[in-house]
Amino acid sequence: MNKVYTVFKKTLFYFVCLFLFISVSGYIYVYVIPKGPEVTAANPLKTEKDSFVIYTYKDSKKKSIRVWTYKPEGWKDQDKIVFVMHGGGRNADDYLEAWIDLAEENNILVIAPEFENKLSKYTMNDYQEGNLFTYFGTKNGHDEWAFTVVENIFDHVKTINSISNSTYDIFGHSAGGQFVHRMVMLMPKSRIKTAIAANAGLYTFPNSNLKYPYGIKNLEHGEELIEEGFGKNLILLTGELDNDPKLGTFTTTDLAMKQGANRLERGAHFYNASEKYAYDNNITFNWKIDTVLNVGHDYRKMSESSIKWLSRL
Incomplete structure (x- = not known):
């Protein structure tokens, strides 16, 4: 024994x-x-397709990030700037390609950050969940949030190119849609003018009884943040045919399935719950929802459908 x-x-x-x-x-x-590609010289953006690499965080050399851009020849200071946030494939260059014709037709400077991570299939919180927490559950400071990276890139582009724009628009599809709606909710002081979250597969509800990323229970000042976030211009863009959970990476935990059986259902459920929360608490609610007919989980077609909202607001 x-x-x-x-x-x-x-x-x-x-x-x-x-x-x-x-x-x-x-x-x-x-x-x-330290991770990421080698940082490049701080040069002004070239016309048409270009890219540069900067340190992800302003006060740290721990990580770097590649940023893809497209600038039409006729673009000038104060013309529209749109950040395009890739999906779970982290294929920012593909997303940029999908926006080239749109950029030319609408005179848009497109900025597509590439949140590269070889462990993205396992450490999902570093991108679409905003990197609020480490993989081990400890909290990250605001300066390490993925949302902050967008603001850092905006500052870099403004400084190096002598741009005076005070705001930018942002579009994200799938995992990028998760990123965008959470950034609006949890970083309302960001300089976003119009945000479009397309075909997100999972949402953070204004629910103080659920832990993040499903709710806001374990977030500091969560209720105050989303109250301000409801005042931002956010469009939830859903595809009418995005009703097949087999497309892309689809979260199927018990809490996730309570949001809906597919992305189309989840988008509607999230919007209705958010609208009700705002109404019950007498909060200004500027969000909108739009369903794109005959389109499924397609970032190219959803990108095309987003232009009317970027032009309208």
Whole structure:
């Protein structure tokens, strides 16, 4: 009996050591070791397609981020600037390509950040959930939120190119739609003029009984933030045919399924719940919802459908 107990203790000890080693190694790899492409010289944007790399955070060299851009030849200071947020594939260059004709036709400077992460399938919170928490559950400061990165890029583009625009518009599809609606809710002081969240697969509801990312229970000043966020111009864009959960990465946890059986249902449910919350609490509500007919989980067609909203508001 003593021999069995000794073997058990040794096995448990080795297991704990292995767990600690994997956890510490994982934390160092994900959050300590510098990552990203090499930072480029701070040059003005070229006409048409271009890219640059800057440090992700203003006061840290821990991470860098590549930013794709497209500037029409006729674009000038004070013309429209649109950030385009990619989906879970983190294919910012593909999203930029989808916006080139739109940029030319509507004289838009397109900025498409690439939130590259080789572990994106496992560390999902670093992008669409805004990086509010580490993978291990500890809180990140506001200066490390993914939402802050957009503001940092905007400052960089303004400074290097002598641009005086005080606001920008933002469009995101799928995981990018998750990013955009959360940024509007949780970073209402951002300089977003019009935001479009298209075909998001999961939403953060104004619910103080659910933990983030499903609700706002564990967020500091969550209710105050979303109250201000409801005053922003946010359009929830859903595809009429985006009713197949097999398309793309679709969260199917119990709490996620309560939001709806597919993205189309979830978008409507989120909008209705948000509108009711605003009404019940006498909060100004400037959000809108629009369903694009005969379109499914297609970032190109949803991008095309977003232009009318960017022109209208």
